[in-house]
Amino acid sequence: MDERIAAAWRLLPDYLSQHVLLSLCALGLGLAVSLPLAVAASRSPAVRWPSLFLASLIQTIPSLALLALFYPLLLAVSALSLTWFGHGFPALGFAPSLMALSLYSMLPILRNAVAGIMGVDPAATEAARGMGMTDRQRLMWIELPLAAPVIMAGVRTAAVWTIGAATLATPVGQTSLGNYIFSGLQTENWVYVLFGCAASAVLALAADQLLGLIESGLALRRPWRLWAGAIGLVVGSVLALSPLLAGAGGGSSYRVGAKNFSEQYILAELMAQRLEAAGARVTRKEDLGSATAYRALAAGEIDVYVDYTGTLWANVLNRSDNPGRAAVLAGLTAELKRRDGVRVLGALGFENAYALAMRADRAKALGVAGLDDLSRHAPDLVLGSDLEFLSRPEWRALEAAYGLPFRKRTSYQPTFMYRALSDGEADVISAFSSDGRIAADHLVVLADPRHALPPYDAVILISPRRAHDARLLAALRPLLGSVGVQAMRAANYSLDRDTDKKTAAQAARTLASDARARP
Amino acid sequence: MLIELRGLAKTYGGRAVAGPLSLGIPAGQFVALLGGSGSGKTTTLKMINGLIAPSGGEAVVEGMDGLAPHLRRRRIGYVFQEIGLFPHLTVGENIAVGPRLAGWDAARIAARVTELLALVDLPPEVAPRLPAALSGGQRQRVGVARALAAEPKIMLMDEPFGALDPVTRESLGRDYRALHDRLGLTTVMVTHDVMEALLLADRIVVMAAGKVLADGAPGDLLADHADPVVRALMETPRRQAARVEALARGPTGRGADHG
Numbered sequence: 001m002d003e004r005i006a007a008a009w010r011l012l013p014d015y016l017s018q019h020v021l022l023s024l025c026a027l028g029l030g031l032a033v034s035l036p037l038a039v040a041a042s043r044s045p046a047v048r049w050p051s052l053f054l055a056s057l058i059q060t061i062p063s064l065a066l067l068a069l070f071y072p073l074l075l076a077v078s079a080l081s082l083t084w085f086g087h088g089f090p091a092l093g094f095a096p097s098l099m100a101l102s103l104y105s106m107l108p109i110l111r112n113a114v115a116g117i118m119g120v121d122p123a124a125t126e127a128a129r130g131m132g133m134t135d136r137q138r139l140m141w142i143e144l145p146l147a148a149p150v151i152m153a154g155v156r157t158a159a160v161w162t163i164g165a166a167t168l169a170t171p172v173g174q175t176s177l178g179n180y181i182f183s184g185l186q187t188e189n190w191v192y193v194l195f196g197c198a199a200s201a202v203l204a205l206a207a208d209q210l211l212g213l214i215e216s217g218l219a220l221r222r223p224w225r226l227w228a229g230a231i232g233l234v235v236g237s238v239l240a241l242s243p244l245l246a247g248a249g250g251g252s253s254y255r256v257g258a259k260n261f262s263e264q265y266i267l268a269e270l271m272a273q274r275l276e277a278a279g280a281r282v283t284r285k286e287d288l289g290s291a292t293a294y295r296a297l298a299a300g301e302i303d304v305y306v307d308y309t310g311t312l313w314a315n316v317l318n319r320s321d322n323p324g325r326a327a328v329l330a331g332l333t334a335e336l337k338r339r340d341g342v343r344v345l346g347a348l349g350f351e352n353a354y355a356l357a358m359r360a361d362r363a364k365a366l367g368v369a370g371l372d373d374l375s376r377h378a379p380d381l382v383l384g385s386d387l388e389f390l391s392r393p394e395w396r397a398l399e400a401a402y403g404l405p406f407r408k409r410t411s412y413q414p415t416f417m418y419r420a421l422s423d424g425e426a427d428v429i430s431a432f433s434s435d436g437r438i439a440a441d442h443l444v445v446l447a448d449p450r451h452a453l454p455p456y457d458a459v460i461l462i463s464p465r466r467a468h469d470a471r472l473l474a475a476l477r478p479l480l481g482s483v484g485v486q487a488m489r490a491a492n493y494s495l496d497r498d499t500d501k502k503t504a505a506q507a508a509r510t511l512a513s514d515a516r517a518r519p
Numbered sequence: 520m521l522i523e524l525r526g527l528a529k530t531y532g533g534r535a536v537a538g539p540l541s542l543g544i545p546a547g548q549f550v551a552l553l554g555g556s557g558s559g560k561t562t563t564l565k566m567i568n569g570l571i572a573p574s575g576g577e578a579v580v581e582g583m584d585g586l587a588p589h590l591r592r593r594r595i596g597y598v599f600q601e602i603g604l605f606p607h608l609t610v611g612e613n614i615a616v617g618p619r620l621a622g623w624d625a626a627r628i629a630a631r632v633t634e635l636l637a638l639v640d641l642p643p644e645v646a647p648r649l650p651a652a653l654s655g656g657q658r659q660r661v662g663v664a665r666a667l668a669a670e671p672k673i674m675l676m677d678e679p680f681g682a683l684d685p686v687t688r689e690s691l692g693r694d695y696r697a698l699h700d701r702l703g704l705t706t707v708m709v710t711h712d713v714m715e716a717l718l719l720a721d722r723i724v725v726m727a728a729g730k731v732l733a734d735g736a737p738g739d740l741l742a743d744h745a746d747p748v749v750r751a752l753m754e755t756p757r758r759q760a761a762r763v764e765a766l767a768r769g770p771t772g773r774g775a776d777h778g
Contacts, residue, residue: 127603130570131665132593132620141616145607221607221649 007503008195013243018175020240023163026098030105038113055107063165067172070096092301097169105158112154116147149219156211163204173285182287186261188415253281257302260287262495267306269508278475298340300465310454314393325455341464350485353456354394355445357431363444370447375402382408384417384426401452436493487514521546521705526576529562537562537729549706551720559729560709564675568595593620596666598676602658604650610661611646617669635664656687676708692719714756725749
């Protein structure tokens with residue numbers, strides 16, 4: 001318990017600084033767009049109704065979806081800019097998060113600014129005109145100062161929303177306080193989840209109070225309140241951002257990616273620790289989606305991550321055949337290099353295969369040992385799968401080979417999928433062969449006699465940009481062939497179990513010492 | 520003529536609100552536009568300084584030909600019915616707006632603010648206060664000071680003393696009339712109060728439904744007028760004065776003017 005809190009504290013400077021940077025930039029951009037728009041909207045109904053409608057519409061999009069939508073959008077824009085100007089830009093991480101959050105912050109600012117400007121006493125605006133002020137002078141001298149408290153109230157709302165929604169930037173590859181929450185959810189590390197929630201709540205409350213001080217300073221015309229709030233904001237931001245400013249001086253850092261499950265966190269840590277031991281600086285990009293991880297690597301937005309041969313074979317190369325383990329690895333190595341310039345450094349030594357698993361006692365009672373037997377019982381059974389399994393080619397291959405007409409199919413977060421199996425809500429689940437819970441929960445992995453599923457060797461992939469980076473290659477090569485499936489299962493289980501949970505960094509250190517102990 | 524209205528008219532959606540109106544106002548005159556609500560007097564006043572664009576005709580002000588409307592407004596003082604002091608600026612800052620727009624330097628503006636406070640009979644301590652801290656009469660004095668700040672030769676006043684109690688109203692009116700004479704201003708004041716028009720103005724223009732019913736010196740209008748409406752209007756203060764006089768004489772005088 002203590003170790004997890006300590007680990008969470010150690011991550012705080014990095015997560016907090018990125019979170020604050022993102023929120024500040026999003027709010028700044030939101031203000032820069034919304035304020036002029038609000039002035040135009042307050043002058044003309046033709047601007048007012050469309051812009052308020054659009055801002056409200058954006059607000060109805062779930063924030064996570066809004067963030068996710070910007071990735072393919074920016075990817076397309078980046079591809080266009082690459083063909084037209086010869087320069088692409090990262091479609092993952094900061095840019096999509098910034099845009100989505102800026103859009104998200106617009107409604108409260110826009111709505112309050114329009115209401116504030118239009119709510120200025122007509123006697124004051126007529127006096128301003130009557131005394132010969134130009135439109136601009138009337139805006140700057142009279143309308144904006146009088147509307148300022150109302151505008152600030154909108155900025156305050158926007159700040160709280162933005163800081164809260166910034167936690168959702170984690171899945172599009174932007175580090176934020178959401179990293180605690182997402183990795184905590186995956187590994188059932190509730191300490192992390194609570195820590196992330198608390199940190200973002202404290203940040204939002206602090207920003208709200210300081211902006212509130214400015215707001216009341218404007219409303220009550222108390223300059224000291226205004227200045228106290230402004231100074232508090234500046235000092236707080238500088239303190240929060242200081243880890244970034246301190247880190248900016250160093251050389252370029254390696255970006256290690258991870259998909260969103262325990263094994264990926266551990267392997268990313270394993271690689272990051274080797275790189276750091278070699279004196280390199282490392283940034284971690286965790287919680288990438290399965291499909292986005294490869295695209296992010298090919299585009300050079302991350303430098304290295306671990307993927308699985310079967311996944312790449314089916315999803316990247318769109319192959320549904322299974323020519324055997326060695327042929328798949330060789331084929332991938334050649335084809336990914338040719339197609340995307342991605343380097344397959346080699347296999348880590350264990351397989352994390354998609355497999356169907358059952359509770360051992362249930363399998364024994366039904367007399368099920370392999371998928372052949374399962375297909376006979378399928379109409380009586382419920383399949384629990386993870387969120388993507390049923391839409392993956394592997395499932396189509398299994399259906400084609402064995403039929404498997406299950407009575408019902410339900411999708412879960414991986415963690416809850418195992419719960420459903422042990423509670424009896426599901427009879428069969430889509431498991432991963434390296435999952436520590438297979439041994440711990442007394443499960444059996446069903447045999448695949450028709451070889452419908454390809455092999456899933458864990459391989460290290462390196463981005464085109466770093467394909468010949470000697471320091472990176474030297475640091476990571478010793479890992480090849482060093483991680484056995486038992487060690488990986490144990491490491492995974494140390495994160496996934498309910499008691500005595502370890503952090504990914506601890507599990508990676510254990511895994512590394514296991515690897516050294518291996519002959 | 521300092522101000523010359525030539526067929527000045529305003530229509531909203533085909534409905535005539537004011538005019539067509541032709542009127543010449545020489546420098547130094549104090550003119551009252553007298554009429555009930557909807558008589559077009561405020562619209563006429565706002566067309567003189569360009570706050571409302573005329574639908575027809577023009578308002579020519581000597582020496583301001585071809586001046587952009589906002590520049591023209593800077594050279595004409597305007598006292599609003601609702602006063603319209605800027606609530607976020609202090610009294611001093613409110614008075615300083617006109618000079619700031621005219622580009623005066625800080626020292627000259629500060630001196631002018633002090634001078635104006637004295638001119639409208641306000642103590643210098645009110646300068647750093649916000650308008651909300653003043654009484655209604657004080658606020659209207661600030662309104663007059665603000666309109667005078669940039670040294671205009673013309674003052675337009677829209678029911679300037681309408682919202683004040685009778686005592687304050689009379690003293691402010693008298694004080695302003697004195698200022699008008701002392702500074703050699705030309706004033707056009709909109710009012711619906713016959714007594715106020717009679718006591719302050721050199722000339723009364725009676726308006727109804729956007730048209731001029733009568734135009735003359737207070738004494739002439741009081742003496743007699745062909746138009747029955749104007750005659751009735753001018754009789755009112757005299758009749759009221761007689762009744763007040765009767766009341767003051769005590770109960771014996773009761774009923775003297777019933778009939």
